[in-house]
Amino acid sequence: METKQNGPIGRPRGFDADEALERAMLVFWKHGYEGASTANLTNAMGISTTSMYAAFGNKEKLFRKALERYSEGPSAYLARALEEPTALGVATAILAGTVRTTTRPASPRGCLGVQGALTASDSGQEVCDLLVAWRNDGYSRVRERFQRAVDDGDLPAETDPGLLARYVTTFAYGIAVQAASGVGRDELQEMADAALRNWPLF
Known part of the structure; x- marks a missing residue:
């Protein structure tokens, strides 16, 4: 049997x-x-x-899984930041989270999503495209949150949520590059604070 x-x-x-x-x-x-x-x-x-x-x-498949893990772990501060009650709180939390994550003593400096494949050979082009999409998704989520802030009256009606989101995310990616170059956490946080000093910016 x-x-x-x-x-x-x-x-x-x-x-x-x-x-x-x-x-x-x-x-x-x-x-x-x-x-x-x-x-x-x-x-x-x-x-x-x-x-x-x-x-x-x-x-490539391993990298995709690693990027998912990065998004759910070290980069999860973005999702938490979007839950802040004000647009200024969102921007502040994004930049502070970027500073913390890109300068953690026990981790590599910089950001996997920014520096993982800024340029690539033909064999790595799909990964390069993947990271472009990853960064664009982050921008879109921030833009949608700022649009909600405009709709709710938290930001002035004339605010351009797309431009504001582009400013914040570009500054965050710049922090990551500077961190990878060895700029210290305190200096990066001072830069982040200065970037939002005249809020709302647009």
């Missing part, structure tokens, strides 16, 4: 996929997509190349 067996037959994975993805995210964050070699990734993740491909797919 045959016994039906449910599920795939094979050896157990033998490693913590969640921890491996966290380590891969840090490698991509530090080196960028093209700068992160397969050896860099597997050494940091503590697994073989075969295991990496079996668990996460190819390098």
Whole structure:
């Protein structure tokens, strides 16, 4: 009599996929997509190349998963900032969150979403496009929040929410670049405070 067996037959994975993805995210964050070699990734993740491909797919798929993890973890301050009751509170929280995240002592400096693939070879173009879409999505969410602030009377009726959102997100990305260049947290926070001193800006 045959016994039906449910599920795939094979050896157990033998490693913590969640921890491996966290380590891969840090490698991509530090080196960028093209700068992160397969050896860099597997050494940091503590697994073989075969295991990496079996668990996460190819390098591009791994990067996509790492970016999702970054969005839900280090970059989650954006979602929290959008819940602030005022537009000024939103902008303040976005810039403060950017300063904190891009200068954390235990993490690479800068922002994975900004520096992950500013330029890329043909083989990395899809990742470059992915990060453009990631940044554009962040801008759109901020613009929608500022539009709501205009509609609610929190911002003057003549305010251009798109221009204001572009200003805040561009400044945030600039903070990330400066952080990656070694500018300290205190100086970056002073810059962020100065950027919003004459609110509303537009």
